[in-house]
Amino acid sequence: MKCFAFDFDGVLVDSxxxxxxxxxxxxxxxxxxxDEFVKEAIMLEDKYDAMEIFDKRxxxxxxxxxxxxxxxxxxxxIYWDxxxxxxxxMENCVET
Structure with missing residues (x-):
């Protein structure tokens, strides 16, 4: 059995x-x-991602x-869509 693991975000796809x-x-x-909504949302997303809290709810x-x-x-x-x-x-990645 073979297993392939990929680091998706930031490696294969820029999301x-x-x-x-x-x-x-x-x-x-x-x-x-x-505009403060956008700035604050990104700041909070970065903060919670760093704390490994990925459930935005x-x-x-x-x-x-x-x-x-x-x-x-x-x-x-709407966010995920x-x-x-x-x-x-990402550049140099080939979609198959």
Missing amino acids: YSCLPSVYKKLAEYFGIEN IWWKDFFKKYGIMNVNEAMQ ERIKESKI
């Missing part, structure tokens, strides 16, 4: 550089006209409540 655009689309969807609930967003599940769906759509294969 980080699109985060400002993803959070901007969330802000637009929920009618938030505030843990911190999104309080963060989004601050901006009047109560439907975290709807926000989560946009992040998947905007993620790019």
Whole structure:
């Protein structure tokens, strides 16, 4: 039996550089006209990723409540749809 392991994010696929655009689309969807939302969301995402807390629902609930967003599940769906759509294969990686 053979096993292949891949380090996906940041190695095979760039799904980080699109985060400002993803959070901007969330802000637009929920009618938030505030660049601070995008900056704060990215700062918090970096903070919780560094703490290895990858379930965004843990911190999104309080963060989004601050901006009047109560439907975290709807926000989560939009976030992942946009992040998947905007993620790019890294240079020198071949899609097969």
